[in-house]
Amino acid sequence: MKKPTLEYHLTICKNLLCDSHTMKLDQELKQEGGELYRSIKFVEPLPTLSSISTGKVDANGDVLYPPVNFSMVDYGIYRSSFPDSANFSFLKSLDLRSIVYLCPEAYPEHNLEFLKSNRIQLFQFGIEGTKEPFINIPEDTIREALKVVLDVRNHPLLIHCKRGKHRTGCLVGCLRKMQQWSLLSIFDEYQKFAAAKARVSDQRFMELFDASSLK
Amino acid sequence: MKKPTLEYHLTICKNLLCDSHTMKLDQELKQEGGELYRSIKFVEPLPTLSSISTGKVDANGDVLYPPVNFSMVDYGIYRSSFPDSANFSFLKSLDLRSIVYLCPEAYPEHNLEFLKSNRIQLFQFGIEGTKEPFINIPEDTIREALKVVLDVRNHPLLIHCKRGKHRTGCLVGCLRKMQQWSLLSIFDEYQKFAAAKARVSDQRFMELFDASSLK
Numbered sequence: 001m002k003k004p005t006l007e008y009h010l011t012i013c014k015n016l017l018c019d020s021h022t023m024k025l026d027q028e029l030k031q032e033g034g035e036l037y038r039s040i041k042f043v044e045p046l047p048t049l050s051s052i053s054t055g056k057v058d059a060n061g062d063v064l065y066p067p068v069n070f071s072m073v074d075y076g077i078y079r080s081s082f083p084d085s086a087n088f089s090f091l092k093s094l095d096l097r098s099i100v101y102l103c104p105e106a107y108p109e110h111n112l113e114f115l116k117s118n119r120i121q122l123f124q125f126g127i128e129g130t131k132e133p134f135i136n137i138p139e140d141t142i143r144e145a146l147k148v149v150l151d152v153r154n155h156p157l158l159i160h161c162k163r164g165k166h167r168t169g170c171l172v173g174c175l176r177k178m179q180q181w182s183l184l185s186i187f188d189e190y191q192k193f194a195a196a197k198a199r200v201s202d203q204r205f206m207e208l209f210d211a212s213s214l215k
Numbered sequence: 216m217k218k219p220t221l222e223y224h225l226t227i228c229k230n231l232l233c234d235s236h237t238m239k240l241d242q243e244l245k246q247e248g249g250e251l252y253r254s255i256k257f258v259e260p261l262p263t264l265s266s267i268s269t270g271k272v273d274a275n276g277d278v279l280y281p282p283v284n285f286s287m288v289d290y291g292i293y294r295s296s297f298p299d300s301a302n303f304s305f306l307k308s309l310d311l312r313s314i315v316y317l318c319p320e321a322y323p324e325h326n327l328e329f330l331k332s333n334r335i336q337l338f339q340f341g342i343e344g345t346k347e348p349f350i351n352i353p354e355d356t357i358r359e360a361l362k363v364v365l366d367v368r369n370h371p372l373l374i375h376c377k378r379g380k381h382r383t384g385c386l387v388g389c390l391r392k393m394q395q396w397s398l399l400s401i402f403d404e405y406q407k408f409a410a411a412k413a414r415v416s417d418q419r420f421m422e423l424f425d426a427s428s429l430k
Contacts (some may be wrong), residue, residue: 009224063397070400072287182278185285192407 053182069164078157091184102161177211279305284379291370296379313369317376392426
């Protein structure tokens with residue numbers, strides 16, 4: 001898993017300050033010793049209880065429907081099946097910056113509208129879906145998708161295909177390989193989402209994937 | 216899910232700066248206008264690629280073994296089965312501050328040593344485990360555990376019981392209720408981890424749990 005490093009969280013703070021319509025905290029850019037730096041000032045004490053417990057999650061109290069097979073993969077990375085309009089309120093609560101879409105079909109109009117209204121960028125890496133058990137996953141496509149997923153500037157990000165089992169499962173499995181997870185754990189996680197539809201070809205792909213670099 | 220708010224990430228930055236053995240960035244405490252504030256300076260540009268892709272995750276390249284049934288629940292909250300020493304390298308990579316332990320049995324000595332070496336605080340909320348399908352989960356205990364889980368000062372935090380299915384499943388299900396997830400999604404997530412061992416009593420507990428406040 002990604003360490004919750006200071007740099008990671010500061011990068012997200014920077015993203016949020018850039019995106020934010022209301023600048024909650026003071027920030028200033030200064031030049032000092034040839035380097036540009038940004039100083040952020042925040043006032044003690046910071047809120048300690050999650051907004052969940054203070055009841056500020058959803059003002060109108062509506063129930064939220066995560067897409068089927070939804071899960072958090074790591075800081076700023078989520079996975080799911082293809083979301084539809086019933087899931088939009090939930091997706092809105094994630095404050096997504098990007099979606100990584102792994103099907104070759106054109107993105108539906110009402111989904112595109114949702115993305116546009118919420119300033120979410122779409123990255124499409126089309127991989128043919130199939131019911132066949134022994135179809136090869138295209139490695140180059142996975143590598144290109146991984147680069148997008150690993151780029152913190154795109155976070156928070158959602159990965160999805162159609163059912164969130166195979167194509168998404170392979171991409172996340174290769175991410176786990178880069179995170180040095182054991183194959184046992186990678187397959188175990190893959191199985192949780194693929195269940196009875198687990199494919200030998202996906203697992204073989206993940207086992208053979210060279211995670212030493214993204215070049 | 217928790218929104219990745221500026222306050223949340225700054226709280227984690229503050230936690231990390233307090234914990235950090237090496238102060239990576241300058242910080243100073245100043246008094247101004249009666250308020251104590253901390254200013255953090257960071258230098259542009261911040262790293263954009265996750266440390267994963269730059270190969271800095273694990274210096275000696277060892278494979279990591281997450282505990283069985285491991286998953287990320289939300290920012291700073293993880294779940295799993297009972298970790299043992301094979302999982303310690305992986306747990307170390309999470310930079311945990313706290314563990315929420317849901318069994319009544321005493322914590323094993325070698326696990327306590329690992330916690331002590333890594334300055335991880337243990338919160339124990341003992342709930343009897345059982346093979347019986349219709350045993351009631353104690354609501355007060357779950358409420359007390361939830362308060363700890365929701366307190367950002369305890370993050371990053373790992374919730375575990377013995378197998379990471381029932382007691383952990385109930386606690387996470389009640390958290391999801393507070394996050395306004397639909398019961399359909401809550402049960403679906405519970406089933407992913409409990410699989411063939413899903414219990415009606417757990418699901419009934421989660422359905423009846425009053426998530427409107429933690430009082």
